[in-house]
Amino acid sequence: MITLSLSVSDIFFYYFPEMITVKKLLILFIAGITGCSQHYHSVALPNNPEWIDLSHSYDSATLYWPNNIKGFEHITEAEGNTPFGYYSSYRFCTPEHGGTHLDAPIHFAENKLTVDQIPLSSLTGEAVMIDVSHHVLADRDYQVGVQDIENWEKDYGRIPENTIILFRTGYGQFYPDREKYFGTQKTGAAAIPELHFPGISPAATQWLVENRNIKALGLDTPSLDYGQSQEFTTHRILLGRNKPGFENLANLDRLPAKGIYIVALPMKIAKSSGAPLRIIATLKSS
Amino acid sequence: MITLSLSVSDIFFYYFPEMITVKKLLILFIAGITGCSQHYHSVALPNNPEWIDLSHSYDSATLYWPNNIKGFEHITEAEGNTPFGYYSSYRFCTPEHGGTHLDAPIHFAENKLTVDQIPLSSLTGEAVMIDVSHHVLADRDYQVGVQDIENWEKDYGRIPENTIILFRTGYGQFYPDREKYFGTQKTGAAAIPELHFPGISPAATQWLVENRNIKALGLDTPSLDYGQSQEFTTHRILLGRNKPGFENLANLDRLPAKGIYIVALPMKIAKSSGAPLRIIATLKSS
Numbered sequence: 001m002i003t004l005s006l007s008v009s010d011i012f013f014y015y016f017p018e019m020i021t022v023k024k025l026l027i028l029f030i031a032g033i034t035g036c037s038q039h040y041h042s043v044a045l046p047n048n049p050e051w052i053d054l055s056h057s058y059d060s061a062t063l064y065w066p067n068n069i070k071g072f073e074h075i076t077e078a079e080g081n082t083p084f085g086y087y088s089s090y091r092f093c094t095p096e097h098g099g100t101h102l103d104a105p106i107h108f109a110e111n112k113l114t115v116d117q118i119p120l121s122s123l124t125g126e127a128v129m130i131d132v133s134h135h136v137l138a139d140r141d142y143q144v145g146v147q148d149i150e151n152w153e154k155d156y157g158r159i160p161e162n163t164i165i166l167f168r169t170g171y172g173q174f175y176p177d178r179e180k181y182f183g184t185q186k187t188g189a190a191a192i193p194e195l196h197f198p199g200i201s202p203a204a205t206q207w208l209v210e211n212r213n214i215k216a217l218g219l220d221t222p223s224l225d226y227g228q229s230q231e232f233t234t235h236r237i238l239l240g241r242n243k244p245g246f247e248n249l250a251n252l253d254r255l256p257a258k259g260i261y262i263v264a265l266p267m268k269i270a271k272s273s274g275a276p277l278r279i280i281a282t283l284k285s286s
Numbered sequence: 287m288i289t290l291s292l293s294v295s296d297i298f299f300y301y302f303p304e305m306i307t308v309k310k311l312l313i314l315f316i317a318g319i320t321g322c323s324q325h326y327h328s329v330a331l332p333n334n335p336e337w338i339d340l341s342h343s344y345d346s347a348t349l350y351w352p353n354n355i356k357g358f359e360h361i362t363e364a365e366g367n368t369p370f371g372y373y374s375s376y377r378f379c380t381p382e383h384g385g386t387h388l389d390a391p392i393h394f395a396e397n398k399l400t401v402d403q404i405p406l407s408s409l410t411g412e413a414v415m416i417d418v419s420h421h422v423l424a425d426r427d428y429q430v431g432v433q434d435i436e437n438w439e440k441d442y443g444r445i446p447e448n449t450i451i452l453f454r455t456g457y458g459q460f461y462p463d464r465e466k467y468f469g470t471q472k473t474g475a476a477a478i479p480e481l482h483f484p485g486i487s488p489a490a491t492q493w494l495v496e497n498r499n500i501k502a503l504g505l506d507t508p509s510l511d512y513g514q515s516q517e518f519t520t521h522r523i524l525l526g527r528n529k530p531g532f533e534n535l536a537n538l539d540r541l542p543a544k545g546i547y548i549v550a551l552p553m554k555i556a557k558s559s560g561a562p563l564r565i566i567a568t569l570k571s572s
Contacts, residue, residue, distance in 0.1 A: 045331035051406040059556035070377075074555070077381065084517045086396035088559045091356075093379035095363065100554070110372035120337040120566060231370045265551040265564035268386070269360070270345035273374045278551035278564065280406060 045261055049282035055100040056250045058276065061176045064098030066191035096274035102266040103245040107273040108235040112242050115272040122215050122244060126163050127260040129252060133170030136198040140183055143201035143226050156257050161213045164262050168252040169198045172220030183227055199226030202233040209241050218246030246279060259284040331547055335568035341386040342536045344562065347462040350384030352477035382560035388552040389531040393559040394521040398528050401558040408501050408530060412449050413546040415538060419456030422484040426469055429487035429512050442543050447499045450548050454538040455484045458506030469513055485512030488519040495527050504532030532563060545570040
């Protein structure tokens with residue numbers, strides 16, 4: 001564009017040197033502006049990003065899948081005064097899958113990535129937040145469909161490649177109330193048939209991995225699949241493509257629909273199928 | 287493109303030597319560049335940051351303080367085929383302090399912040415890397431002094447307020463070789479008097495919290511205090527100011543001296559004195 005403009009300028013300049021000088025000034029000014037604009041758009045994150053925590057805390061109220069006999073155990077090793085001052089230290093035990101956590105591909109797909117093998121590029125990047133809470137709060141067995149994604153795209157534009165997709169069902173507001181969150185306060189095997197909470201349909205998951213080459217899926221429920229799922233097909237589709245899932249997310253109501261940057265850092269456990277996840281978001285400045 | 291345009295201008299001004307116009311063009315061009323440059327500096331993080339992992343993995347080789355009887359335990363709950371396909375799931379137990387982990391203020395300072403209470407603003411931000419490995423590899427009992435920080439500032443400029451300070455001792459290269467890393471392969475109480483690894487001197491820590499208002503300290507050894515410390519004074523100074531510490535960091539050799547942005551996310555454990563830490567860095571683009 002600039003080269004063409006100057007060629008035109010050059011021709012004019014031959015005849016009307018003063019006029020074209022003005023034009024050149026204008027062109028260079030525009031070039032400067034364009035240069036700035038390109039820089040600005042290619043640098044999305046502010047110098048001091050303000051981060052939003054999308055993670056619940058781990059404690060004795062942390063919710064695990066109902067068949068987990070033990071939940072989060074925090075054991076005191078030391079707590080109190082020593083000759084040199086105060087000192088406290090603890091140890092803990094936890095199933096990999098509970099609270100705000102990551103599902104690694106190997107959780108449901110043999111020979112796929114374990115938590116420590118997931119590249120940071122799959123755990124960080126642009127995200128969109130698809131709010132389906134208006135459907136879902138009225139129907140505990142709702143599964144997010146392709147139509148929900150298409151509706152979002154009508155409002156906000158096509159989801160770019162390599163995006164992290166977050167679904168807000170609204171159920172995050174019930175955490176850690178087991179009955180409201182899982183649909184039953186039972187635990188153990190008896191609870192499984194009575195699980196009623198929303199999830200992402202296998203059709204929507206298939207559509208996203210095939211048509212939008214997403215990085216990861218996350219939501220504010222206990223599982224990518226809805227409570228009544230027996231085959232965990234959504235897990236199998238997503239994890240089978242070596243893409244991780246984020247479950248039991250918090251504070252999704254604090255995110256806009258797009259312009260989100262995510263950093264999702266699971267505890268780096270070798271050979272693990274899942275791990276506690278600390279996940280934070282910041283908003284792009286443009 | 288812009289270079290070409292100026293060359294074209296030069297040719298024209300050879301025949302129509304209104305040199306003052308060239309100067310004006312040049313001034314506007316420089317003004318444009320300067321404008322860009324200001325934007326560029328105020329927006330430090332690129333659109334798609336490449337992140338460097340500063341975290342070791344947790345597994346049976348993970349190093350804990352020698353008095354920890356049990357290290358990292360990874361327990362299989364399920365692993366193999368089901369009627370619907372492959373499924374694996376595990377649980378784990380670990381002391382809070384071991385591997386790449388965070389020390390919360392309450393670890394050594396009563397009524398100070400627990401891990402879950404540390405604001406994200408203390409865990410993210412600009413960092414500098416002070417490489418003391420040339421001193422330290424020759425002296426296992428070395429304590430980083432004020433002079434090391436002053437020397438760094440002579441080379442790279444004053445450390446800004448609210449910076450995370452990372453010290454590279456070079457001992458990270460020995461992890462997880464217990465003898466090379468701790469100075470002894472003994473475990474239990476008998477190991478404590480034989481611990482020889484470098485740390486940060488109380489004087490340097492005091493200087494940093496008083497004169498540079500740092501956010502946090504981190505290093506590639508088992509402890510902020512050196513191995514021969516009995517009173518853990520460096521811990522008490524730093525944590526007493528409600529600032530966290532990062533220990534057993536990995537890959538500090540991959541960082542430059544400055545222009546670093548850190549995201550340090552501990553597992554969000556309520557009321558905890560420490561937690562496994564996933565810490566990553568990216569380099570500012572200017």
